[in-house]
Amino acid sequence: MRRLITFVTSLSICLVIVGPPVNVHAQAGDTQVxxxxxxxxxxxxPVNLSGLMGSANLEVHIPNxxxxxxxxxxxxxxxxxxxxxxxxxxxxxxxxxxxVASYRLSQLTGGxxxxxxxxxMFHQGLNTLTFTAMLHLRRGxxxxxxx
Numbered sequence: 001m002r003r004l005i006t007f008v009t010s011l012s013i014c015l016v017i018v019g020p021p022v023n024v025h026a027q028a029g030d031t032q033v034x035x036x037x038x039x040x041x042x043x044x045x046p047v048n049l050s051g052l053m054g055s056a057n058l059e060v061h062i063p064n065x066x067x068x069x070x071x072x073x074x075x076x077x078x079x080x081x082x083x084x085x086x087x088x089x090x091x092x093x094x095x096x097x098x099x100v101a102s103y104r105l106s107q108l109t110g111g112x113x114x115x116x117x118x119x120x121m122f123h124q125g126l127n128t129l130t131f132t133a134m135l136h137l138r139r140g141x142x143x144x145x146x147x
Contacts, residue, residue, distance in 0.1 A: 036060060046079075049091075049133035058129045068122040074100070074115045074129075078108040085136045094130035095121045 047056045062068060078091060086106035093100045093115065101115050 047131055049131060049135075051135070053132070053134055055130065055132045058131075060127045060129060062122055062124050062127060064124045066124070068119045070119045072117045072119065072122075074117055075112050076108065076115065077112045078105065080105050080135075083137055085138045088136040090134045092132045092134075094128075094132070096123065096127055097130075 047058065048054075049056060074093065076091075076093070080086070080089070084105060087104055089105040090102055091105060091108060092102040095117065098121055100117065100121070103113065107113070
């Protein structure tokens with residue numbers, strides 16, 4: 001049986017923070033940019049969403065000495081199965097149980113999407129990024145191979 005599947009193959013979250021100096025690139029004054037890649041969030045593995053509705057969580061830890069400020073963003077690249085209806089299938093991204101963005105797969109496949117994140121969505125400690133895919137087959141496709 002064939003599985004409906006989509007992958008978040010590239011993911012990085014760039015946080016603009018105010019806090020004590022850390023070993024990262026500093027933008028200006030005491031504001032710094034920290035980039036957290038998929039290798040740090042998910043051991044370098046793609047986020048695999050399968051089934052008609054698939055969901056996965058990744059955790060981002062914000063130390064107590066940091067404060068996230070505006071102009072932070074999430075970069076996402078998605079690859080999906082060719083049997084999916086790209087216009088009806090969607091990916092919804094949440095942060096700490098609040099919806100950040102929702103896109104049809106046709107808007108995401110093939111490029112990197114940059115999604116702005118409000119500083120008010122983060123808190124110190126663990127923050128949970130949630131990826132939820134609603135996957136639909138193209139019309140006329142079948143999950144059970146002929147045979």
